Amino acid sequence: MAAESPLLEAKRRVAYLELTGRSLLNRCSGQRQYFDWTVNPYRGCEYGCQYCYARYTHEFMNLPVEEFETRVFAKTWDEAMWRRDLRRVKPGDTIAFGTATDCYQPAERRFGLMRKMLEGLAGRSGMRILVTTKSDLVARDGDVLRDLARQNSVRIVLTVTTMNAELARRIEAYAPRPDLRMGVVAELAARGLGVGVSASPVLPWLTDREESLDAVARAAREAGAMTFYARPLFLRESAWAVFLPWLKREFPELETCYRRRFARGAHVDRHYSNWLEERVERLRARHGLAGRWEAPAAQLPLQLPLFS
Numbered sequence: 388m389a390a391e392s393p394l395l396e397a398k399r400r401v402a403y404l405e406l407t408g409r410s411l412l413n414r415c416s417g418q419r420q421y422f423d424w425t426v427n428p429y430r431g432c433e434y435g436c437q438y439c440y441a442r443y444t445h446e447f448m449n450l451p452v453e454e455f456e457t458r459v460f461a462k463t464w465d466e467a468m469w470r471r472d473l474r475r476v477k478p479g480d481t482i483a484f485g486t487a488t489d490c491y492q493p494a495e496r497r498f499g500l501m502r503k504m505l506e507g508l509a510g511r512s513g514m515r516i517l518v519t520t521k522s523d524l525v526a527r528d529g530d531v532l533r534d535l536a537r538q539n540s541v542r543i544v545l546t547v548t549t550m551n552a553e554l555a556r557r558i559e560a561y562a563p564r565p566d567l568r569m570g571v572v573a574e575l576a577a578r579g580l581g582v583g584v585s586a587s588p589v590l591p592w593l594t595d596r597e598e599s600l601d602a603v604a605r606a607a608r609e610a611g612a613m614t615f616y617a618r619p620l621f622l623r624e625s626a627w628a629v630f631l632p633w634l635k636r637e638f639p640e641l642e643t644c645y646r647r648r649f650a651r652g653a654h655v656d657r658h659y660s661n662w663l664e665e666r667v668e669r670l671r672a673r674h675g676l677a678g679r680w681e682a683p684a685a686q687l688p689l690q691l692p693l694f695s
């Protein structure tokens with residue numbers, strides 16, 4: 388299907404294509420799932436973060452993982468299908484936008500799928516809606532999100548892996564600068580929305596120092612975020628295939644360290660993840676921030692400041 392997709396628009400670096408499916412909503416199952424439903428309006432992501440774990444979604448389409456950031460598929464918008472999909476979502480369910488793509492990447496300016504989907508949620512109540520992004524474009528939809536927050540629990544999480552703009556440029560070359568992302572946190576928080584910051588994925592030896600994570604947590608607090616969390620880097624095979632050549636180019640001195648850290652597979656060992664969790668908990672306590680957004684749905688707080 389991907390190979391036959393019509394080319395919608397070719398930009399200098401990124402080609403946009405169309406992808407038609409049977410549903411815009413994905414059901415999550417299994418005990419380790421934090422959400423009931425996920426929505427990814429695009430396949431691929433032109434931010435092209437070097438560590439991106441979602442490259443596997445291009446593998447599913449038999450495309451090279453390197454094309455994840457240069458061949459972006461926009462799902463065909465079908466309002467009737469979306470409304471039909473939403474009938475399956477029950478009050479209390481968590482629906483997460485942007486789990487395998489950035490739903491506010493530049494393609495959104497062209498296609499507006501997120502806006503249409505959020506508008507399609509109008510009138511629904513009792514849902515938990517989670518939006519995760521690195522993009523300042525999410526501020527555009529502050530009005531729709533605020534309307535939804537009157538009847539649902541709405542959470543917006545901005546991912547900021549480092550406040551060091553130079554390092555961010557090397558790791559996440561095409562994503563908005565960290566200060567712009569924090570600016571959106573401030574803007575949405577000022578509009579009464581529940582906003583959090585994720586420093587995930589934490590890159591060993593690059594973004595895991597206490598000062599580095601402290602700078603993100605501090606900026607999050609100052610911007611008005613309610614929550615902060617950070618999970619370690621996860622490198623499945625498709626991600627490793629892009630990350631390792633980049634690491635060898637940019638930080639050759641770390642190659643051996645990473646090979647050892649990930650010698651047993653995609654995950655860091657339990658010792659490292661416990662160490663990181665303790666560090667993050669300490670930072671949360673220091674800055675008065677609440678815990679993870681990715682807690683099981685039943686544990687997500689429902690309290691949200693509402694506008695009258």
Ligand code: SF4
Nearest residue numbers: 432435436439488489
């Ligand atoms: S913004 Fe997210 S989905 Fe996009 S490339 Fe970066 S990690 Fe992947």
